Amino acid sequence: MAKKEKNAEEVTFTPKGTGIRTNGEIVRSTELPDPTEKKHSDLDLSDDDVVDMFEQMYLQRRFEERAMQMYQKGKFGGFLHLYMGQEAISTGTTYALNDDDDIITAYRDHGWGLVRGVSPKEGMAELYGKETGCSKGKGGSMHFANVDEHFWGGYGIVGGHIPLGGGIAFANKYKQNNRVTACFLGDGAVPQGALHETLNMSQNWGLPCIYAVENNGYAMGTAVHRHSVGEIVDRADGFNMKKMVINGMDVLTVYEKMKEIADDVRENSEPWFVEIRTYRYRGHSMSDPMKYRTKEELEEYEKLDPVARIKNYLLDEDIIDEDKVEEIEDSVEDTVMEAIDFAEESDFPEKEALYDHMFAEDDYPFHT
Amino acid sequence: MAELQFREAIRAAIDEEMSQDEDIFVMGEEVAEYDGAYKVTEGLLDKYGSKRMIDTPISELGFAGIGVGAAMNGLRPIVEFMTFNFAVLAADQIINHASKARYMTGGQVEIPIVFRGPNASAGQLSATHSVSYDAMYAHFPGLKVIYTSEPADAKGLLKSAIRDDNPVLFMESEQMYGLKGEVPEEDDFTIPIGKAKVKREGSDVTVVAHGKMYHVATQAAEKLAKEDVDVEIVDPRTVKPLDIETIVKSIRKTNRCVVVDEAHPFGGLAAEVGYLIQREAFDYLDAPVQRVTLPDTNAPFAKNLFDEWLPSPEQVIDAVNTVTYRK
Numbered sequence: 001m002a003k004k005e006k007n008a009e010e011v012t013f014t015p016k017g018t019g020i021r022t023n024g025e026i027v028r029s030t031e032l033p034d035p036t037e038k039k040h041s042d043l044d045l046s047d048d049d050v051v052d053m054f055e056q057m058y059l060q061r062r063f064e065e066r067a068m069q070m071y072q073k074g075k076f077g078g079f080l081h082l083y084m085g086q087e088a089i090s091t092g093t094t095y096a097l098n099d100d101d102d103i104i105t106a107y108r109d110h111g112w113g114l115v116r117g118v119s120p121k122e123g124m125a126e127l128y129g130k131e132t133g134c135s136k137g138k139g140g141s142m143h144f145a146n147v148d149e150h151f152w153g154g155y156g157i158v159g160g161h162i163p164l165g166g167g168i169a170f171a172n173k174y175k176q177n178n179r180v181t182a183c184f185l186g187d188g189a190v191p192q193g194a195l196h197e198t199l200n201m202s203q204n205w206g207l208p209c210i211y212a213v214e215n216n217g218y219a220m221g222t223a224v225h226r227h228s229v230g231e232i233v234d235r236a237d238g239f240n241m242k243k244m245v246i247n248g249m250d251v252l253t254v255y256e257k258m259k260e261i262a263d264d265v266r267e268n269s270e271p272w273f274v275e276i277r278t279y280r281y282r283g284h285s286m287s288d289p290m291k292y293r294t295k296e297e298l299e300e301y302e303k304l305d306p307v308a309r310i311k312n313y314l315l316d317e318d319i320i321d322e323d324k325v326e327e328i329e330d331s332v333e334d335t336v337m338e339a340i341d342f343a344e345e346s347d348f349p350e351k352e353a354l355y356d357h358m359f360a361e362d363d364y365p366f367h368t
Numbered sequence: 369m370a371e372l373q374f375r376e377a378i379r380a381a382i383d384e385e386m387s388q389d390e391d392i393f394v395m396g397e398e399v400a401e402y403d404g405a406y407k408v409t410e411g412l413l414d415k416y417g418s419k420r421m422i423d424t425p426i427s428e429l430g431f432a433g434i435g436v437g438a439a440m441n442g443l444r445p446i447v448e449f450m451t452f453n454f455a456v457l458a459a460d461q462i463i464n465h466a467s468k469a470r471y472m473t474g475g476q477v478e479i480p481i482v483f484r485g486p487n488a489s490a491g492q493l494s495a496t497h498s499v500s501y502d503a504m505y506a507h508f509p510g511l512k513v514i515y516t517s518e519p520a521d522a523k524g525l526l527k528s529a530i531r532d533d534n535p536v537l538f539m540e541s542e543q544m545y546g547l548k549g550e551v552p553e554e555d556d557f558t559i560p561i562g563k564a565k566v567k568r569e570g571s572d573v574t575v576v577a578h579g580k581m582y583h584v585a586t587q588a589a590e591k592l593a594k595e596d597v598d599v600e601i602v603d604p605r606t607v608k609p610l611d612i613e614t615i616v617k618s619i620r621k622t623n624r625c626v627v628v629d630e631a632h633p634f635g636g637l638a639a640e641v642g643y644l645i646q647r648e649a650f651d652y653l654d655a656p657v658q659r660v661t662l663p664d665t666n667a668p669f670a671k672n673l674f675d676e677w678l679p680s681p682e683q684v685i686d687a688v689n690t691v692t693y694r695k
């Protein structure tokens with residue numbers, strides 16, 4: 001059979017186009033679902049709860065803004081992946097879960113740490129690589145952790161921690177302790193095999209775990225539609241798994257939906273696959289020229305700033321007034337500045353610490 | 369000759385080979401529209417189009433294997449890993465498939481593929497982003513492994529790797545991409561795989577060092593020269609097949625050897641070279657071979673610990689002092 005010669009020009013592989021919104025057209029997997037219409041009181045949240053949510057979110061924001069400045073001044077090195085724009089997710093989720101429910105995430109982890117008991121001091125000291133850091137200066141920005149409070153840490157191999165989340169859930173089911181695990185991953189981790197293997201086992205074994213994608217539109221410089229086909233959330237269908245898409249720019253929405261889901265997981269010991277749509281305000285790390293997106297797109301999402309949104313909610317609902325907001329902001333600012341002083345004044349780890357935390361025993365015969 | 373950055377030398381090798389052979393294509397994370405995470409492939413999308421410059425999702429196992437399959441079926445892929453630390457996810461395709469398919473099909477398939485990207489550490493990136501993988505892959509029969517230290521070697525050896533009909537792992541370093549060097553410009557400039565090079569002549573001690581560690585060895589040699597210690601540096605360039613003859617030849621002259629390696633001590637290149645030296649040059653040695661490697665620990669984040677962890681010129685000097693019984 002004679003075949004038609006294909007013109008070389010016609011053959012192409014990866015979809016083209018950098019921005020997720022080209023010519024104002026909204027591409028799949030990025031459209032934000034509507035936020036909840038419920039007020040905090042409908043969600044059983046007190047006034048104090050919402051004020052605290054704002055404070056938590058503002059702390060994450062200021063912590064990172066200041067960390068960024070310190071990084072630019074050369075105070076510490078390594079990677080610095082900023083969570084700015086996504087704070088509603090960490091905060092809403094943490095509120096929705098019980099204190100002994102488990103959280104694990106990827107390397108964009110500062111917000112998660114701060115909202116799950118890593119103090120600003122310990123967090124900043126970790127960025128500086130000081131022995132007073134939450135991970136003793138061993139991990140840096142990518143590896144915040146507070147295992148005592150069930151925050152299992154941030155992990156730097158894309159997709160690598162997803163099975164760990166499944167394993168934490170496995171242990172919880174095994175011990176019948178009624179804890180729920182929330183395993184967060186980036187949209188960029190969706191194409192990793194580890195996710196699909198884990199989802200299959202989780203559904204088959206009834207693991208009490210929420211696999212939640214923080215879809216911020218990009219994996220490094222690759223827009224989500226260029227790395228993943230279809231709607232991300234539909235991955236759940238192949239596993240017969242419960243699923244939901246959530247607006248991640250509104251903390252009350254994240255809280256409402258994640259609470260529903262966590263309740264269901266706890267009751268039925270069945271996993272969920274959740275896609276939380278959000279936006280990353282800063283570059284991937286600190287050396288990203290951001291040519292893959294337009295200024296207009298960024299500005300459009302800045303109008304949806306989750307921190308400003310909850311602040312406005314507090315004011316609009318007359319929960320607190322401008323003066324009180326200012327007072328909170330000032331006190332957060334003080335906290336962050338104290339954290340910087342603390343980090344700067346803290347010591348680097350002792351030389352011997354190089355060999356600490358390698359093995360359970362402290363007399364392991366290291367190879368030379 | 370042209371003065372090129374390391375990244376430009378690699379790009380030139382890829383570009384020259386792609387322009388001569390339609391079956392060569394590049395695949396990896398951020399290689400096309402982003403121009404490469406470290407700008408190695410900058411401009412190649414414009415030149416070769418999206419058929420031959422292919423952005424992949426973060427699916428190392430999948431795209432490495434797609435590369436192997438495409439190579440079996442007549443193409444010549446260059447698969448870029450953002451770093452070899454992430455190629456661990458693709459190890460099944462490299463170790464179980466690329467290295468073995470020719471053998472287990474009795475020679476029916478050919479796998480002309482290059483896996484390339486930065487190897488080892490690049491500053492304070494913590495434990496999962498700092499491992500040196502050349503010796504690990506060299507352990508497996510059926511793979512060639514290259515880890516070069518200078519732009520000219522990189523260009524010449526990468527061109528050979530692309531032309532080679534076997535799977536070749538070609539390793540680089542984030543920290544060397546900006547390094548400049550004189551690079552031959554002729555289209556047919558290649559360096560044979562498996563040939564070491566004596567890069568500094570000396571008579572007192574042989575220092576074997578490749579990749580980033582070559583530069584650590586050079587710094588040490590310069591300091592030692594001020595103390596009238598005359599260091600010869602041999603850069604293996606290719607880890608496998610290893611050119612032990614050139615190393616042994618040097619030792620016959622100097623009678624002393626220090627191996628510097630950016631890997632952990634157990635079972636690394638330093639271990640292998642040390643064994644081969646005692647087998648091939650035992651009678652020529654005036655001192656036991658010493659090695660400078662990473663310690664047997666993961667990479668720490670903290671600056672002071674990281675500096676302690678990474679082999680330094682001072683450690684090389686100490687080792688040279690030991691084999692020369694100076695101190």
Ligand SMILES: Cc1ncc(C[n+]2csc(CCOP(=O)(O)OP(=O)(O)O)c2C)c(N)n1
Binds near residue numbers: 218
């Ligand atoms: C296995 C692996 N491959 C590649 C990388 C390099 N890398 C780090 S982050 C990243 C993008 C991940 O994007 P996403 O999952 O969407 O998370 P986000 O940065 O948006 O939070 C890449 C490619 C890595 N760390 N691990």
Ligand SMILES: [Mg+2]
Binds near residue numbers: 214216217
């Ligand atoms: Mg993302």
